[in-house]
Amino acid sequence: MQHERTVFHVDANSAYLSWEAVWRLQHGAVLDLRKVPSVVGGDAESRHGIVLTKSIPAKKFGIQTGEVLWQARQKCPNLIVVPPNYGLYMICHQALLDMLHEFSSEVQVFSIDEAFIEYTGSEAVHGEAIEAAYKLKNRIRDELGFTVNVGVGPNKLLAKMAGEFSKPDKVHTCWEEEISTKMWPLPVGELFGVGRSTVPKLERLNILTIGDLAHAPDDLLARHLKSYGAVIKASANGQEFTLVGSDVHPPIKGIGNSQTIAFDVDTMEEAKRVLLSLTEMVCMRLRQTGFCARLVSVSIRTSDLGGRSHQHRMDAATDNTFRIYEAACRLFAEMWAGPKEKIRNFGVRVSDLSLADYLQLSILQPYDERKKRLDDAVDRIRFKYGTQSVQRAVFIASGIAPVMGGVPEENYPMMTNIM
DNA sequence: TCTGGGGTCCTAGGACCC
DNA sequence: TCTGGGGTCCTAGGACCC
Numbered sequence: 066m067q068h069e070r071t072v073f074h075v076d077a078n079s080a081y082l083s084w085e086a087v088w089r090l091q092h093g094a095v096l097d098l099r100k101v102p103s104v105v106g107g108d109a110e111s112r113h114g115i116v117l118t119k120s121i122p123a124k125k126f127g128i129q130t131g132e133v134l135w136q137a138r139q140k141c142p143n144l145i146v147v148p149p150n151y152g153l154y155m156i157c158h159q160a161l162l163d164m165l166h167e168f169s170s171e172v173q174v175f176s177i178d179e180a181f182i183e184y185t186g187s188e189a190v191h192g193e194a195i196e197a198a199y200k201l202k203n204r205i206r207d208e209l210g211f212t213v214n215v216g217v218g219p220n221k222l223l224a225k226m227a228g229e230f231s232k233p234d235k236v237h238t239c240w241e242e243e244i245s246t247k248m249w250p251l252p253v254g255e256l257f258g259v260g261r262s263t264v265p266k267l268e269r270l271n272i273l274t275i276g277d278l279a280h281a282p283d284d285l286l287a288r289h290l291k292s293y294g295a296v297i298k299a300s301a302n303g304q305e306f307t308l309v310g311s312d313v314h315p316p317i318k319g320i321g322n323s324q325t326i327a328f329d330v331d332t333m334e335e336a337k338r339v340l341l342s343l344t345e346m347v348c349m350r351l352r353q354t355g356f357c358a359r360l361v362s363v364s365i366r367t368s369d370l371g372g373r374s375h376q377h378r379m380d381a382a383t384d385n386t387f388r389i390y391e392a393a394c395r396l397f398a399e400m401w402a403g404p405k406e407k408i409r410n411f412g413v414r415v416s417d418l419s420l421a422d423y424l425q426l427s428i429l430q431p432y433d434e435r436k437k438r439l440d441d442a443v444d445r446i447r448f449k450y451g452t453q454s455v456q457r458a459v460f461i462a463s464g465i466a467p468v469m470g471g472v473p474e475e476n477y478p479m480m481t482n483i484m
Numbered sequence: 485t486c487t488g489g490g491g492t493c494c495t496a497g498g499a500c501c502c
Numbered sequence: 503t504c505t506g507g508g509g510t511c512c513t514a515g516g517a518c519c520c
Contacts, residue, residue: 113488410488412489496515
């Protein structure tokens with residue numbers, strides 16, 4: 066059968082856990098974590114105790130991604146929990162990408178463990194699509210040591226849906242003519258774009274399968290789901306037209322960091338330290354990209370797990386840590402109910418980005434020139450000697466890290482010594 | 485006994501302008 | 503003693519993904 070377009074979706078099976086398992090086997094471990102109930106999970110002591118990835122045997126106990134670890138342990142008392150190692154994951158991610166580039170020049174990274182490749186036009190080099198998909202899957206397994214699913218279809222949506230059909234180490238297709246048999250019988254929640262809150266809305270309309278959604282009346286969907294109804298109905302019919310982006314890095318829309326603190330924060334002083342620490346990280350990243358931002362958002366999650374956010378649009382775009390910190394503090398003060406409200410998680414995010422233009426800035430705001438020189442100096446030192454090498458005095462003995470958010474630095478060094 | 489962190493996109497309501 | 507209508511900007515919050 067000839068198809069106009071052929072897209073692959075490649076997805077590492079239980080990525081973090083598989084990568085951890087492979088690393089351990091290569092370093093003398095006897096046990097393969099993939100073959101026993103195990104999870105990669107955060108540190109419960111510092112209130113990061115959730116399941117990040119589960120093994121297939123762990124899944125059989127009903128353990129779910131995102132679940133708290135103590136609940137997972139109740140379901141499976143012998144569960145093995147290993148901490149995440151993001152440095153290793155970055156290496157595996159890159160190795161996967163390098164392999165994909167051997168099969169097509171158009172590769173779109175979708176996440177750390179998923180990518181699309183445009184296979185259209187590659188048949189002459191690597192053979193017919195299915196054959197190439199198997200070749201790709203087997204080479205990753207044999208040369209990199211972990212397994213992937215490859216989904217094959219006429220667009221990204223169907224390729225992705227195909228990749229989910231059964232796991233691990235599988236190739237599946239979902240062509241237009243296969244939608245009705247392979248996709249429509251599935252529960253509607255399996256469709257990309259239909260998540261936790263849309264499923265119950267659809268179920269109330271007696272839309273239970275992807276096929277039900279594909280045939281649902283437009284006006285019914287519009288009434289209950291607004292414009293989103295038409296979007297997911299199109300998906301249920303396999304309609305999706307975006308291209309596989311040839312640039313690996315799509316344009317950045319915003320930069321944010323957030324962190325759950327190991328203890329509840331209930332003083333303004335402590336809250337401001339956390340905000341400063343997060344702002345340091347956000348602004349360092351912002352300056353690295355060469356952008357300035359106009360919109361500053363602060364979000365909090367309280368001890369009862371409720372969340373709120375406030376945002377402020379600045380008069381002019383900036384990448385200055387102090388200015389963004391000031392805005393963040395104002396936003397927090399505006400939304401915080403006071404000491405009775407205990408905060409467990411803080412987030413700082415900047416968006417509405419534009420290219421940095423210092424000439425204009427320094428004319429409008431003369432003092433920013435000095436602030437910018439300070440930011441630049443600190444950035445250079447941190448880049449050279451590590452994030453913790455320079456820190457503001459307020460953090461000393463405060464119990465709060467001076468630069469917070471993102472991947473902990475101690476996970477990175479191995480990236481340089483493995484290759 | 486205690487739920488992470490990084491994103492994107494959309495919507496609704498109020499303010500404000502003409 | 504009566505208040506239209508369109509458009510844009512700003513902000514809060516919800517939903518989705520991995």
